[in-house]
Amino acid sequence: MKNYAFGIDIGGTTVKIGFFETSGKLLKSWEIPTRKDNGGSLILGDIASSVDKELAEQGIAKDDIEGIGIDVPGPVLKDSVVNKCANLGWGVFDVAEEVRKLTGIQNVMVCNDANAAALGEMWQGGGQGHQDVVMITLGTGVGGGIVHDGKIIAGNFGAAGELGHMKISQTETMACGCGKTGHVEQYASATGIVRKATEMLDASDRPSMLREVPYLSAKAVFDCAKKGDELSMEIVDFVGEKLGYTCSLVSCVFDPEVFVIGGGVSKAGDILLNTIKEHFVKDAFHACTGAEFALATLGNDAGMYGAVKMVLD
Amino acid sequence: MKNYAFGIDIGGTTVKIGFFETSGKLLKSWEIPTRKDNGGSLILGDIASSVDKELAEQGIAKDDIEGIGIDVPGPVLKDSVVNKCANLGWGVFDVAEEVRKLTGIQNVMVCNDANAAALGEMWQGGGQGHQDVVMITLGTGVGGGIVHDGKIIAGNFGAAGELGHMKISQTETMACGCGKTGHVEQYASATGIVRKATEMLDASDRPSMLREVPYLSAKAVFDCAKKGDELSMEIVDFVGEKLGYTCSLVSCVFDPEVFVIGGGVSKAGDILLNTIKEHFVKDAFHACTGAEFALATLGNDAGMYGAVKMVLD
Structure with a gap:
């Protein structure tokens, strides 16, 4: 070497x-x-x-x-x-x-x-000590990567780990950026979180700290949820439910040791991680409920x- | 050697x-x-x-x-x-x-x-010539296996490829054998197909060849569908839709070269394979729609x- x-x-x-x-x-x-x-x-x-x-x-x-x-x-x-x-x-x-x-x-x-x-996260980040890692990157979109025995699985068409484009809703009418509907990215990306917040704020006059923020962002939703804002907490639960469910599907295919959650949205930290995990345990096949969850640590x-x-x- | x-x-x-x-x-x-x-x-x-x-x-x-x-x-x-x-x-x-x-x-x-x-199917059966294979076995239950670079992926808890326990319905009320609800196995196993047929036959007086068969089985459903029985064709479409959707989810995780469909139910042959493929193409992420589908050939x-x-x- x-x-x-x-x-x-x-x-x-x-x-x-x-x-x-x-x-x-x-x-x-x-x-x-x-x-x-x-x-x-x-x-x-x-x-x-x-x-x-x-x-x-x-x-x-x-x-x-x-x-x-x-x-x-x-x-x-x-x-x-x-x-x-x-x-x-x-x-x-x-x-x-x-x-x-x-x-x-x-x-x-x-x-x-x-x-x-x-x-990278497997090697020196949130997935350290593991060889079978699934990473989900929550940014403007939602990306993913699968590492097996310490090596990337790229897929036959280069599309392995395209977790953002798993269809998890049969009833969605709006289109994902890719043209199809009901994809993870539509709910768990920064964009998707803001969309959900806007929908919920528009749907009623419920009081929420989010009505006061100068700029509605995914970060604002998590910040307000941490301060106990009920509507924001419901959005966080919604996002965690979608991601926990997604991870439960991934587990039935690949059964990783650890899910590493990264990207800008993951800066929300434990509130996000714990909500994902809670819903994962509810949805996952019984054999896989012990999978670990960790936050990414290497950032960009x-x-x-x-x-x-x-x-x- | x-x-x-x-x-x-x-x-x-x-x-x-x-x-x-x-x-x-x-x-x-x-x-x-x-x-x-x-x-x-x-x-x-x-x-x-x-x-x-x-x-x-x-x-x-x-x-x-x-x-x-x-x-x-x-x-x-x-x-x-x-x-x-x-x-x-x-x-x-x-x-x-x-x-x-x-x-x-x-x-x-x-x-x-x-x-x-x-x-086995990768080596000398329906998946020959491929190294990245997903097999779905449709029998009394639904099993699955993932082969990557010619080797089995067993998973951290031995549960990789447990495709029968992917949750694909959010509205199901009956429990799967494993205790949770809405799993692939509930719709695409021989048992699930008979359940669906029974439900549809009980729900109306619609004429169907299935009302005349001595023993209602998954095989009878496919046989009647091949003869043009409308109700049976709807059941086949329902099963193909569930499996095509399942394969679309698997593709976003692992993106295999080929899906091999095996188990007793797969004896139905091309009618099953083509229906799965049709729904897969509709649901799959655009990059993966070219994945191949093949019937298992090694049987038991x-x-x-x-x-x-x-x-x-």
């Missing part, structure tokens, strides 16, 4: 680059803008330049780089080929091969961002950690 | 013993009764005697046996420990270790019967095949 490696998380706005010791220690991280001009054709070149510059500045030879792990906000096949990534303007192409050409570093692996986060760095872990295994 | 191996499928009534070449060819199979007296303490001894007798008759030395794979109708941890198997009277114990002692053969592995069937031998495959890998 060489001494260093890169873990790179490509997002729609910025690229986070992590420079790691192969022991797993993050030595330094920085961001560069994600240039989406020209169909995203500049992104990988920008990354290669930034990597080269860093190595030159530190006087480290490429021979001392174990590899580069990269995650992207879209489905990835065979640790290598991105299968359309609308956020970046990308169609279907072999990202790993392109990065090999641009950097001269041969050990390059690519995965989906939610999968990378799951692997989870992707970098998971990305680099791929090339260290 | 030695020349021979055993694949043994322990059921509630009979034990099926398969004697294989390690190339994968089944040379001979036979059955012995499952003696459940004395808390099932005689079962493994009976198996060891039968194995010894066969080897003696054929003049084959134990040194020439690669291993013994065994599947049981209950959850199994770490390819070895049965975690309660009510059907056989067993509590928690290390079946692999016991069989090593009884036979003197050291390479012994144990798994759940539905998981073994999934592995699938368990023996999967069991022996474990010790050949």
